[in-house]
Amino acid sequence: MSGLLALLDDVAAIAKVAATSLDDVAGAAMKAGSKAAGAVIDDAAVTPKYLHGFDASRELPIVGRIALGSLKNKILILLPAALLLSAFLPGAITPILALGGAYLCFEGAEKIFHALMPHADKQVEADFNVKDPGHLEQEKVAGAIKTDFILSAEIMTIALAALPDSGFLIEAAALAVAGVGITVAVYGSVALIVKMDDIGLFLARRGRLAATRAIGRGLVQAMPRLMSVLTTVGTAAMLWVGGSIVIHGLEYAGLTAIGHLIHDWAAAAAHAVPSAAGAVEWGAKATLDGIFGLAFGLLLIPVATRVVGPIWARVFGMFAKRT
Secondary structure, eight states, X not given: OHHHHHHHHHHHHHHHHHHHHHHHHHHHHHHHHHHTHHHHHHHHHHGGGGGTTSOGGGHHHHHHHHHHHHHHIIIIIIHHHHHHHHHHOGGGHHHHHHHHHHHHHHHHHHHHHHHHSOOOOOHHHHHHHHSOHHHHHHHHHHHHHHHHHHHHHHHHHHHHHHSOSOOHHHHHHHHHHHHHHXXXXXXXXXXXXXXXXXXXXXXXXXXXXXXXXXXHHHHHHHHHHHXXXXXXXXXXXXXXXXXXXXXXXXXXXXXXXXXXXXXXXHHHHHHHOGGGHHHHHHHHHHHHHHHHHHHHHHHHHHHIIIIIHHHHHHHHHHHHHHO
């Protein structure tokens, strides 16, 4: 009997340790995921553009294929790479993070630049006129997965940097949970967004009650505005997160002037509104980080389009020819 009680005590102790580990994993994953919020919002904002022009029946299958590619990016490639970095080159995490932050700044600034200086873009229509839809779908999915790889790399690096030092297994599990959770959240939201107008149309046509039909018409009318708001929020989040990451990278390199200046201005704004000091300081810092991100991104546009882009295309063009 005493042996059985001892065994039960051991099982209870193991269960307690396992529960604590699960709590640690969940907590670390939530913290990591929240730190990557800006890149996550942008990921959700970017994906719907790849569905433009396709038949409604192909929207969810395309989202599913992109989501599967995103999951493979995060779990099969980026997760092992992040863990190897953490184990063998931890000093490289901040510079890589800063490089990803610079990319976010560039992407956000480029969106604003093109919004302020629009140009005629008939590429989508041209694609559908000259290419087989099935082949075009393959190309669009491949392009979306490549874009997702960059954003996922940034998400996983941000998540890794946010994790406390808690051991290899906890870090690996937390990153896996964060990666899967973020992928489900992003592409579940995308699927809901792209089908919302269809849901609204169904309600408007077949709703039994006048109120139901009115809700359907409201959904159909609201979708263009929602997409516009989502794009704006995604761009702002890119600039805010990218700017703050680059500033942190500069501080890591010993260039602390910009970070100190933003901190002082945010503190002064908080001091002016003592009743909401915390919220005001956070908002002021986020705004200033975003302004820095926009300025830095605008500086990167000519570098990226005239230097990095041609080199990238030449290198990958040579690789494609060899393979």
